């Protein structure tokens with residue numbers, strides 16, 4: 001087991017008005033088990049307890065009670081040893097040196113991890129290649145675009161080839177192309193090295209592309225553990241098919257299994273929602289194709305907030 005927690009709990013004392021204090025249980029008797037090589041999405045509403053869990057997994061935060069083992073180690077007592085085996089990316093915070101060129105940050109990290117020059121150089125070159133960082137290696141970190149900085153952050157966290165990589169909101173704020181690049185890289189890294197991934201995200205695309213298992217946390221407790229299709233089916237999440245048609249035309253209101261959500265440009269673009277457990281995008285497209293000439297299509301990912309909200313509601 002690469003991650004194992006039993007009854008993991010973290011409380012925060014909060015000062016209410018006056019001398020009274022209230023206790024907030026951010027993580028509440030959490031039992032987690034993640035096997036080596038798995039890729040797990042850890043999702044939940046804002047304040048559900050995701051970051052607090054991660055901080056306890058890597059030894060930044062002390063649990064109030066319960067047990068935690070990461071890579072078979074005690075994150076508090078064996079924090080240094082653990083740092084050699086885990087890579088962590090906090091999307092909102094940087095582990096790079098702001099005023100130094102990216103290349104120098106990598107040199108410092110290689111020294112911290114005591115990598116041999118051969119190993120450090122070959123790994124660095126591999127990461128530069130896979131994450132397409134050649135253009136900005138000599139640029140100070142503070143001058144990088146967000147997409148460039150995130151690639152550099154991920155490279156920095158993976159320089160020492162950790163067996164477990166934990167990413168907290170790795171794609172937040174990135175444009176479509178940068179997201180895709182980062183996801184492709186993580187998929188390759190996992191395929192080549194069998195790296196275990198644990199990521200928190202508000203982006204359903206991250207989960208769809210990267211994770212074979214999803215954990216949903218609600219008020220510090222596990223609310224779901226399974227696959228993404230299983231989760232979508234459980235909460236009845238809808239998907240949306242957007243079709244661009246060659247000509248203006250009437251609303252496509254009578255397609256079996258679909259609900260017409262709206263039309264733009266005299267019907268040249270139409271949005272249809274459907275339940276993926278009841279029909280498929282292919283079946284809808286065949287129906288649309290029989291009524292109009294299709295130019296282009298996109299499928300909108302279900303909104304992660306919506307899926308989580310539905311799950312929370314169904315549990316209450």
Ligand SMILES: Nc1ncnc2c1ncn2[C@@H]1O[C@H](COP(=O)(O)OP(=O)(O)OP(=O)(O)O)[C@@H](O)[C@H]1O
Nearest residue numbers: 012013024026044045046047048049050051052053
């Ligand atoms: N240092 C702290 N002191 C007091 N309360 C805290 C502290 N850190 C977190 N909390 C509280 O614990 C709860 C869980 O926070 P946490 O950051 O783990 O949530 P999260 O699921 O990561 O949310 P988000 O998606 O917004 O990052 C929240 O109510 C938060 O306000």
